[in-house]
Amino acid sequence: MIRRVYAAVVKTIGQGPVYELVDVPQPTKNQVQIQVIAAGIHKVVRSIADGRHYVKVKTLPFIPGIDGVGTLPDGKKVYFVNMAPPNGTMSQLVNADENMTIPLPENADPVHFAAIMNAGLASWTALTERAQIKSGETVLVLGVTGSSGQMAAASARLLGAKRVVGVGRNKSLLNQLVADGTIDVSVPLDDDDTKYQELIAKEAADVDIVMDFLWGRPTEIAMAGIHSGRNDSSQHLRWVQVGQMAGATIQLNGGFLRSKNVELIGSGIGPISMKQMLQSLQRMVPMVVEGKLKTSVLTIPLKDIESKWQETADAKERVVVVM
Numbered sequence: 001m002i003r004r005v006y007a008a009v010v011k012t013i014g015q016g017p018v019y020e021l022v023d024v025p026q027p028t029k030n031q032v033q034i035q036v037i038a039a040g041i042h043k044v045v046r047s048i049a050d051g052r053h054y055v056k057v058k059t060l061p062f063i064p065g066i067d068g069v070g071t072l073p074d075g076k077k078v079y080f081v082n083m084a085p086p087n088g089t090m091s092q093l094v095n096a097d098e099n100m101t102i103p104l105p106e107n108a109d110p111v112h113f114a115a116i117m118n119a120g121l122a123s124w125t126a127l128t129e130r131a132q133i134k135s136g137e138t139v140l141v142l143g144v145t146g147s148s149g150q151m152a153a154a155s156a157r158l159l160g161a162k163r164v165v166g167v168g169r170n171k172s173l174l175n176q177l178v179a180d181g182t183i184d185v186s187v188p189l190d191d192d193d194t195k196y197q198e199l200i201a202k203e204a205a206d207v208d209i210v211m212d213f214l215w216g217r218p219t220e221i222a223m224a225g226i227h228s229g230r231n232d233s234s235q236h237l238r239w240v241q242v243g244q245m246a247g248a249t250i251q252l253n254g255g256f257l258r259s260k261n262v263e264l265i266g267s268g269i270g271p272i273s274m275k276q277m278l279q280s281l282q283r284m285v286p287m288v289v290e291g292k293l294k295t296s297v298l299t300i301p302l303k304d305i306e307s308k309w310q311e312t313a314d315a316k317e318r319v320v321v322v323m
């Protein structure tokens, strides 16, 4: 039986979605039908819908969204991933691969989970699966004031980091993150490159892991600071490229790679398999339920998607559509 439900529908790449009725067929053999409660408009969701992402949508119209929280026909709550354009997750009903779901406890807040799991991929999963963080290590987070950056700092702590250094351009938020213990030391991103480089050399030259949400110029300067200040050239440094808020490319000094034990790795769907991602996120669930990992959320009703999509593009909170 085909069911007609409301969804966010993108008709032209770059023009944002409209609120419209769509047909949802019966799920196939390996699918489950999910009554969606909430789905996040993550950065990746916007960039796919705008045609800026390396994932290109080939069929129009399409429903945006890559994950969400909903209930199975038996009422059980699940987080699910559905990266199969044109059928994204911003729909009241979604047919998803049954292997792409994570059970959530009854008391899990669906909106919070819809917001936080993508930030978890960029932080918790990147730290465990890509950086393979060990207890007692020091972590530098470039872009710590963003939602994924704050999650990376909090996750690093929960995973045993001894010291967390955070770089960002919002000085009052940096101070707050030091005050509430999310990070030990902050390094403000300064217009004065020399000052920023000196601070990195002083506070972060001996880090074990860099979680890089910025790339571009701030990364080039941070690399120069670590290059100049690092004491033990054999100490293993994992530089994890997670986001590119400050630029898509960098100029990389070859001497940095030859003179220090640096491993430059990326994190995202590709180097991390879907199975690995779901297993890792499943291990994160109790941390979220217990309030040890959290993020701030802005909710919008699905029926207002057309006006709110653009209006919330620069929101500081993670934006979640509630069905």
Ligand SMILES: NC(=O)c1ccc[n+]([C@@H]2O[C@H](COP(=O)([O-])OP(=O)(O)OC[C@H]3O[C@@H](n4cnc5c(N)ncnc54)[C@H](OP(=O)(O)O)[C@@H]3O)[C@@H](O)[C@H]2O)c1
Residues within 6 Å of the ligand: 043, 044, 118, 119, 121, 122, 143, 144, 145, 146, 147, 148, 149, 168, 169, 170, 189, 213, 214, 218, 241, 242, 243, 244, 245, 246, 247, 267, 268, 269, 315, 316
């Ligand atoms: N690879 C993955 O698995 C994965 C998963 C999720 C997200 N990501 C990526 O991670 C990045 C952060 O995502 P998010 O959701 O955490 O975003 P967010 O909450 O919007 O945070 C973005 C952060 O970037 C900072 N920023 C923006 N432009 C900057 C610039 N030119 N120089 C310095 N800082 C700048 C912002 O600083 P202000 O606060 O000062 O504006 C803010 O702290 C994005 O690139 C996203 O695509 C990757």
